[in-house]
Amino acid sequence: MADHSKYKEMLVEFVYGEISREREEELLRHISTCSECREDLRQLLQARDLASVLRKKYPSPPVLVEERVAFPWAALAFLLFLLLLFFNLPRNEVNKEKIQAYQPSWEVLELKSPDFSLVLDDFKDYFVTEDEKNKTRR
Amino acid sequence: MSKEMIIRARKGERKAVEALLREWQPRIYNFALKHLGNPDDASDVTQQVLFTVSRKISGLREVGAFSVWVFSITMNEIRKVWEERRREIPLQVPSSAGEREGLAFAALHLLPPHQREIILLKEVEGFSIKEIARILSIPEGTVKSRLFYALKALREQYLKLKEEAYGRPQ
Structure with missing residues (x-):
């Protein structure tokens, strides 16, 4: 009995034009003798035709990424600076260091979204990790 | 979408990042809309995806895999919405x-x-x-x-x- 699960995969490759010539020849040889796989092919092609109506594009709402609002780090740092002045702490030793610590290294695109929790672990394959960076340096 | 724009965005060029997000917004929105069947959830997902892309593009390793990367993020956000709503999202045709x-x-x-x-x-x-x-x-x-x-x-x-x-x- 033929291994139909193998031919199911090949049918998918075939209907999407992602099949190699060798596999295509094998599939066509099989289909010529297997009515079950011929019926599967007919149904897949019908489904593809149906799915094509899903390609229609719908207008998206007005541009969501319009506003660029940086977090007020500078104001925060300035407030800290004033507080330090008020308490008369040594300016050169403490202020500069603290203000520098609060300087952002990048700008934030504020998107007005209520929750900015990011699950970065899910995309770790796409990023260079610190370990990899260190390895490269070595 | 040009490869050059992605490279510029990866370097942190503000205009390139914005242009990229504007270009991708309708595509992500449409995908989320068709998946979730609800315009409000689709907008939320789109915002979240664009935010993540803008924050993390500097760490993108393969420029050629940009669209795959964006859709990985999109799928992740869609699944979060799906989990939160416990499959009670009304379909809006x-x-x-x-x-x-x-x-x-x-x-x-x-x-x-x-x-x-x-x-x-x-x-x-x-x-x-x-x-x-x-x-x-x-x-x-x-x-x-x-x-x-x-x-x-x-x-x-x-x-x-x-x-x-x-x-x-x-």
Whole structure:
């Protein structure tokens, strides 16, 4: 009995034009003798035709990424600076260091979204990790 | 979308990042809308995806895999919404949808999420089997097998709905 699960995969490759010539020849040889796989092919092609109506594009709402609002780090740092002045702490030793610590290294695109929790672990394959960076340096 | 723009965005050029986000916004929105079937959730997902892309593009390793990367993020956000709502998202068929389109949409939404997403990634976004495997972090064989059953299920649901609406064809 033929291994139909193998031919199911090949049918998918075939209907999407992602099949190699060798596999295509094998599939066509099989289909010529297997009515079950011929019926599967007919149904897949019908489904593809149906799915094509899903390609229609719908207008998206007005541009969501319009506003660029940086977090007020500078104001925060300035407030800290004033507080330090008020308490008369040594300016050169403490202020500069603290203000520098609060300087952002990048700008934030504020998107007005209520929750900015990011699950970065899910995309770790796409990023260079610190370990990899260190390895490269070595 | 040019490769050059992605490279510039990766370097942190503000204009390039903004241009990239504007270009991708409709694509992400449409995908989320078709997957979730709800414009409000689609907008939320789009915002979240654009935010993540703008924050993390500097760490993107392969410029050529940008679209795969964006859709990995999109799928992650869609799944979060799906989990939060516990599958109680009401389907809103676009008011402009024609008869066949409306039925196809409804049939798509009767499929389980793993079948729906694979149909959208393949049929609407046109990703290759290999790219879908990367987006969903599953083997290529699983992509093919899921596509096979998802397409058959879509056809079956469509025919059922059509029969309910218009009766059995003579």
